């Protein structure tokens with residue numbers, strides 16, 4: 001399974017420790033195409049030193065297209081993550097957004113309001129249940145795909 005993980009880069013790197021845990025767990029389910037998002041050495045300038053913005057954009061849109069599922073940590077607001085999620089909806093991808101209410105923030109209506117009871121989900125979680133939340137999501141995904149094949 002190919003997994004596209006979204007997390008803030010230029011929007012701020014405060015949650016990189018959470019991205020690390022998420023990506024580590026996601027790697028038990030498949031190949032995470034965007035592993036660099038959880039790299040603690042990546043600062044809020046992003047990959048700009050190595051890659052032009054157009055190259056980053058075109059590579060990421062191609063990875064989105066190629067992915068089977070998208071998991072986004074949306075607590076730290078990020079234009080790039082919002083854009084990726086909009087493109088993912090347009091591509092009719094299965095999307096899980098993870099939000100931590102303990103941050104004191106209110107998630108954008110354009111994310112929470114996109115929940116459709118089918119492909120686009122938002123789960124409010126806390127760090128202590130991070131692995132459990134992903135386990136539940138992937139079990140449900142597997143069951144749904146087996147059901148659609150039978």
Ligand SMILES: O=c1[nH]c(=O)n([C@H]2C[C@H](O)[C@@H](COP(=O)(O)O)O2)cc1CO
Pocket residue numbers: 005006007008009010011012034037045046047048056060078079080081084
């Ligand atoms: O250097 C980068 N590399 C990269 O892959 N991205 C993608 C992946 C992240 O999920 C998302 C982060 O967007 P932003 O930088 O606006 O917070 O965009 C974003 C940047 C910098 O904007």
